[in-house]
Amino acid sequence: MFYRSLLIKGFGPYYKKKEFTFNGGLNIITGNNGSGKTTIFDALQWCLYGPKGSDRTLKDRTSIINDRAQSAHIEMNFYADDGSDIVLSRSLTRSGKHTVCLLYTSDAADDMQCVDL
DSSP states (O other), X not given: OEEEEEEEESBTTBOSOEEEEOOSSOOOOOXXXXXXXXXXXXXXXXXXXXXXXXXXXXXXXXXXXXXXXXXXXXXXXXXXXXXXXXXXXXXXETTOOEEEEEEEEOSSOEEEEEEEO
């Protein structure tokens, strides 16, 4: 299994939707200081583990939301060894609504589960 893509919107410095694509091999993230490289890793961590897994959200859950946005949304797309796609998304609104969705897509079936936390 490997990451296929990461979509960030309203998270940290990423106000507008930004999508990063990854290859199955080695991926290197480069950029100037302050360009958002660490935020990419924070987004991956937050999407996978939620507020308890991220240092940024331990102090204030809504601190991850960009100042100009009403919500933060992260979507990770994985390519599984069996050829299926797995999409994990996590959203948080300023009002505190926290939603996690998991979509599993294969030739045999599509299954989507969403939970409000």
